[in-house]
Amino acid sequence: MNITKKMTKTSRTKKDLLKVRLQSLRLRNMLENTRGIIDLIDDGKEKLSGEYIFDRYYNVSLVDKIIKRTRRVVFDSSVLAPEGSQEIYSSFDKCKKNAEEFLLIPFTKKNITNSQNHNDEAFEDTPEYKMLTDALSWAGIFEQENRNSVMSIIGNVFDHVFLCFEKNKSDTNGTYQLEIESHGYTNHIELVDLGEGISEAKDGLYSFDNLNCKPLRLILEKTLENRLKSSEKPAKNWFAIITDSYLGLQSLEPGFSVHLETALMNNMSSNFIFLYSKNLNIEKKQLQPECSFINTPLGQLTWNNKINISDFGKNINLIGDILFSACSNS
Numbered sequence: 001m002n003i004t005k006k007m008t009k010t011s012r013t014k015k016d017l018l019k020v021r022l023q024s025l026r027l028r029n030m031l032e033n034t035r036g037i038i039d040l041i042d043d044g045k046e047k048l049s050g051e052y053i054f055d056r057y058y059n060v061s062l063v064d065k066i067i068k069r070t071r072r073v074v075f076d077s078s079v080l081a082p083e084g085s086q087e088i089y090s091s092f093d094k095c096k097k098n099a100e101e102f103l104l105i106p107f108t109k110k111n112i113t114n115s116q117n118h119n120d121e122a123f124e125d126t127p128e129y130k131m132l133t134d135a136l137s138w139a140g141i142f143e144q145e146n147r148n149s150v151m152s153i154i155g156n157v158f159d160h161v162f163l164c165f166e167k168n169k170s171d172t173n174g175t176y177q178l179e180i181e182s183h184g185y186t187n188h189i190e191l192v193d194l195g196e197g198i199s200e201a202k203d204g205l206y207s208f209d210n211l212n213c214k215p216l217r218l219i220l221e222k223t224l225e226n227r228l229k230s231s232e233k234p235a236k237n238w239f240a241i242i243t244d245s246y247l248g249l250q251s252l253e254p255g256f257s258v259h260l261e262t263a264l265m266n267n268m269s270s271n272f273i274f275l276y277s278k279n280l281n282i283e284k285k286q287l288q289p290e291c292s293f294i295n296t297p298l299g300q301l302t303w304n305n306k307i308n309i310s311d312f313g314k315n316i317n318l319i320g321d322i323l324f325s326a327c328s329n330s
Contacts, residue, residue: 005208005220006179007191007198017175020192023080024241024248030076030161031261031274033069034154035305037139038292040066041151044136048129059131060107063099066139070095070150077157081164088160091153098148099138107131155296162259162276163298169252172239176206180220189238190252197242215247215262216240218313219320251323255279257299258323262316268308273315275302282322287315 044062047054074092078085140151174190176198181187191198197213198206211217237252249260257278264271273291275282278299287304290311294301304315 004179004181006181007206007208007210008177008179009201009204009206010173010175010177016173017192017194020241021194024194026076026080027161027248027261028246030073030080030157031272033072033076035272035303037066037069037073037150037154038303039305040069041136041139041141044132044139045141047132048136054132055128056107056131059128059135060104062132063103063107063135063138066150067096067099070153073154073157077161081161083164084160088153088157091148091156095138095148095150095153103131103135103138151294155294155301158276158301159296159298162257162278165250165259166257169239169250170254172250172252174239178208178211187236187238189240192239192241194241194243194246196244197246212244213240213242213247214245214264215316216242216249218264218316219247219249249323260319260323264309264312264316269306271305271307271309271312273302273304273307273312273319275319276300280322282319287318291315 040062046052047058070092074085074088077088138149140149140154172190174192176191176193178189178191179186180189197211199210199212201207201210208220211220239250239252241248245265246263247260251258257276258280259276261274262272276296276299280300282293282300282302287302290307291302291304294303304311307315
């Protein structure tokens with residue numbers, strides 16, 4: 001049986017669209033700053049390899065940049081989910097104070113000799129190396145040793161924000177609705193277009209061909225038929241915020257928490273895939289090796305940044321398989 005895809009236009013007030021646009025912008029800012037923190041931590045880990053020369057000022061700058069990024073993440077999360085954000089701010093203040101007292105002040109006071117005098121000293125024994133390991137431990141590279149790290153705050157932030165999204169998802173509606181049916185099984189996707197995600201229908205009648213969102217088309221076009229082979233599956237509901245290059249996809253099923261944020265653009269450095277879920281346990285071997293995984297108290301964050309179109313297509317298809325299969329069997 002072939003898949004049938006039907007798109008219809010519904011109604012939504014401008015006020016609602018503005019709220020969705022602001023929420024999407026804040027969430028993308030939060031993701032961008034979190035990606036920035038991960039990049040800073042990865043740069044620090046690379047410096048520990050011994051192939052790079054760095055001094056105490058690198059360590060001070062690293063900590064300072066991570067603090068600034070984390071402050072922005074916490075602020076955006078408080079705008080997205082104000083209720084309960086005081087605890088997150090309190091955790092951030094403690095983490096920042098620890099950095100100032102045990103990292104920044106000692107870093108600037110330590111008398112570190114010039115690198116030329118380190119010729120007879122093992123790299124791992126230099127003050128710079130020890131300072132950097134302290135900074136990365138505070139940031140979260142050694143999570144089992146530092147439960148009050150930056151990355152532990154990040155994990156709590158995402159749990160808090162998406163838990164609030166979960167509470168409000170029953171009232172979620174789109175400007176368009178896409179229905180995909182096969183073998184008596186239908187996916188309903190509520191769509192909100194924030195810019196060129198759906199082309200205007202000249203006759204007022206919409207179809208799947210009017211969908212311009214590249215990430216969503218990649219998920220729905222190629223392997224959806226294989227995902228929907230089994231019969232007697234209940235209908236599943238989704239909510240998607242889209243542009244031509246961006247997709248924010250959320251499951252509307254009660255008790256099934258999953259949120260996908262992704263962008264596919266001409267600039268490879270801007271491409272990313274982010275997935276948060278409390279229900280899925282995705283293993284690293286299922287996706288490309290460049291993916292990173294961060295466990296939160298309630299779920300898991302999966303990241304893939306700066307990826308080319310080929311690898312993007314592979315990963316987004318695999319994630320589509322995981323999402324629809326897991327949701328179907330839940």
